[in-house]
Amino acid sequence: MSGINYRAELNDALNTIQTLRDQLYCAQDELKVTNSELMQMTLEMDKRVAKRTEELEETNQQLKREIEERKQIEKKLLHNEELFRKYFELGQVGMAMTSVEKGWLKVNDYLCRMMGYSREELMQMTWAEMTYPDDLEPDLYQFNRMLKSEIDSYSMDKRFLRKNGEILYTFLSVSCVRKEDGSVDYVIAHLQDITDKMKIEITLRERTKDLERSNKELEQFAYVASHDLQEPLRKISSFTELFVRRFPDLVDEKGRKYISYILDGARRMQKLIQDLLLYSRVGRMNVDFQEVNLNEIIGKIKQDYSKLIAIKHVKLIVHSLPVVMVNPTGIYQVFQNLIGNAIKFNQSDRPQVIISAKREEEKWLFCVEDNGIGIEPEYQERIFIIFQRLHTREEYAGTGIGLSVCKKIIEQRGGRIWIESEIGVETKFFFTIPDYLI
Amino acid sequence: MKGYDLLKPVEILLVEDDPGDIELTRESLKANKITTNLNIVHDGVSAMQYLSQEGAYSDAKRPDLIILDLNLPKKDGLEVLDDLKTDQNLKSIPVVILTTSEADEDIIKSYNLGANCYVTKPIGFKEFEKIVRSIEEFWFTVVKLPLQV
Numbered sequence: 176m177s178g179i180n181y182r183a184e185l186n187d188a189l190n191t192i193q194t195l196r197d198q199l200y201c202a203q204d205e206l207k208v209t210n211s212e213l214m215q216m217t218l219e220m221d222k223r224v225a226k227r228t229e230e231l232e233e234t235n236q237q238l239k240r241e242i243e244e245r246k247q248i249e250k251k252l253l254h255n256e257e258l259f260r261k262y263f264e265l266g267q268v269g270m271a272m273t274s275v276e277k278g279w280l281k282v283n284d285y286l287c288r289m290m291g292y293s294r295e296e297l298m299q300m301t302w303a304e305m306t307y308p309d310d311l312e313p314d315l316y317q318f319n320r321m322l323k324s325e326i327d328s329y330s331m332d333k334r335f336l337r338k339n340g341e342i343l344y345t346f347l348s349v350s351c352v353r354k355e356d357g358s359v360d361y362v363i364a365h366l367q368d369i370t371d372k373m374k375i376e377i378t379l380r381e382r383t384k385d386l387e388r389s390n391k392e393l394e395q396f397a398y399v400a401s402h403d404l405q406e407p408l409r410k411i412s413s414f415t416e417l418f419v420r421r422f423p424d425l426v427d428e429k430g431r432k433y434i435s436y437i438l439d440g441a442r443r444m445q446k447l448i449q450d451l452l453l454y455s456r457v458g459r460m461n462v463d464f465q466e467v468n469l470n471e472i473i474g475k476i477k478q479d480y481s482k483l484i485a486i487k488h489v490k491l492i493v494h495s496l497p498v499v500m501v502n503p504t505g506i507y508q509v510f511q512n513l514i515g516n517a518i519k520f521n522q523s524d525r526p527q528v529i530i531s532a533k534r535e536e537e538k539w540l541f542c543v544e545d546n547g548i549g550i551e552p553e554y555q556e557r558i559f560i561i562f563q564r565l566h567t568r569e570e571y572a573g574t575g576i577g578l579s580v581c582k583k584i585i586e587q588r589g590g591r592i593w594i595e596s597e598i599g600v601e602t603k604f605f606f607t608i609p610d611y612l613i
Numbered sequence: 614m615k616g617y618d619l620l621k622p623v624e625i626l627l628v629e630d631d632p633g634d635i636e637l638t639r640e641s642l643k644a645n646k647i648t649t650n651l652n653i654v655h656d657g658v659s660a661m662q663y664l665s666q667e668g669a670y671s672d673a674k675r676p677d678l679i680i681l682d683l684n685l686p687k688k689d690g691l692e693v694l695d696d697l698k699t700d701q702n703l704k705s706i707p708v709v710i711l712t713t714s715e716a717d718e719d720i721i722k723s724y725n726l727g728a729n730c731y732v733t734k735p736i737g738f739k740e741f742e743k744i745v746r747s748i749e750e751f752w753f754t755v756v757k758l759p760l761q762v
Contacts, residue, residue, distance in 0.1 A: 409713070
């Protein structure tokens with residue numbers, strides 16, 4: 176029995192082993208599969224890690240770049256801030272930043288110096304306190320418009336009171352930075368010190384006013400004097416004439432000679448007074464500038480002098496003349512005097528007068544040229560003085576007003592008049608008329 | 614003469630404060646063929662009183678011509694001119710401004726106010742005489758004036 180049993184037992188064991196081996200194989204196979212899966216997964220994992228690392232690297236690079244950029248920006252910002260600080264502090268202009276609620280935010284050194292306060296003192300003051308009382312209203316008006324969003328900035332001439340009580344003249348510019356809701360966040364004010372300029376301007380204005388006044392007075396004086404002076408003159412000549420007529424027997428030959436001197440003197444006096452009046456009138460006609468064709472002016476003067484030109488056989492040569500902006504009466508008087516002189520002071524058998532114009536930089540140069548008696552160099556300046564004569568009345572008539580009137584007219588138009596002459600040969604009168612009006 | 618009675622003298626009112634000029638005017642009128650009656654007042658206020666026959670001038674005759682100086686005491690010639698040229702009764706009387714002033718302002722103002730002519734006083738008697746005569750001749754022989762009421 177025991178043999179059979181043993182065999183059966185062995186069979187069983189063999190079966191079991193078989194089964195176990197199968198199972199082992201099976202497990203081995205599974206393991207193989209798992210292993211390969213694992214390998215697969217590891218590979219996959221590796222790939223992912225590599226990719227992730229790459230991504231990380233990328234991010235890192237980007238981060239670094241960003242950091243670098245930020246550093247640059249910060250640097251720039253610092254630089255800008257420095258620039259702004261310098262601009263704010265070193266600028267030769269007063270600057271302040273204020274807020275409507277908090278008052279002064281920032282003021283620069285220059286503003287403090289302008290106002291004559293220390294920074295601490297200034298920060299204690301208000302804008303209105305420093306303002307010259309008369310100038311507060313217009314500033315407030317504009318400021319309120321800015322608060323109401325009607326304007327974003329404004330500028331004006333404004334006076335302030337310095338600590339020492341002096342008036343500070345400024346050119347003030349105010350602008351604002353707004354919050355998102357449109358209300359004013361803070362205000363920036365720029366103040367330029369124009370005190371020196373204003374002082375000069377005020378002095379200039381006063382001086383101009385004085386000059387205008389004295390000019391007016393002078394003209395008034397010349398005018399009144401001329402009229403009042405003519406009155407007694409009329410009496411002298413009228414009654415001298417009447418006297419001779421009514422009492423002819425009282426006057427002998429000598430007496431008549433004396434009387435002729437009285438009458439001649441009175442006539443000359445009248446001419447002088449009329450010329451003085453003419454001279455004073457030049458000052459009153461200077462503003463009426465208009466386009467004048469000088470060829471037409473010369474045409475008229477030719478007509479005025481037609482008799483004289485015919486008698487003295489004058490050859491008058493007129494080159495083409497331009498159209499200029501002048502006072503027509505004034506330029507007429509200038510040419511009339513110069514042409515008249517050219518004919519008058521001329522003893523040539525064939526008197527010749529040449530009128531020409533030349534274009535120069537920003538002006539016209541005119542020349543009235545004659546072949547007359549000429550003027551000695553030492554008198555060439557003096558002839559432009561009022562009532563200055565170079566000849567006796569017996570030689571050449573006249574009061575000596577003409578050239579002084581010419582000079583006054585030309586200079587009032589911003590031009591210049593001068594003379595070039597050679598005794599016994601020629602005289603050339605030059606004058607300029609600039610393009611710009613004064 | 615047109616519209617005037619030859620026998621009736623022409624009435625001239627001279628408004629002038631200067632005795633010399635009054636004399637010159639008087640002398641200039643002397644040698645004329647027209648009989649003139651020269652009435653003289655020395656200032657603008659008297660001129661207006663004369664023309665309105667006020668006070669001492671209650672018997673004053675209405676002038677046929679007024680010769681008016683501009684520079685007058687109390688009331689100047691331009692004011693007188695303005696007054697009489699805006700007066701319905703007086704504005705038809707011709708007014709000759711005879712003055713020393715050659716100022717454009719005076720000439721323009723005078724004509725604007727209705728002056729009939731403007732003459733400046735000349736120098737010398739001969740000239741003065743010539744001017745007074747031509748004024749007289751023009752106003753009393755050349756032009757036709759409204760008949761006096």
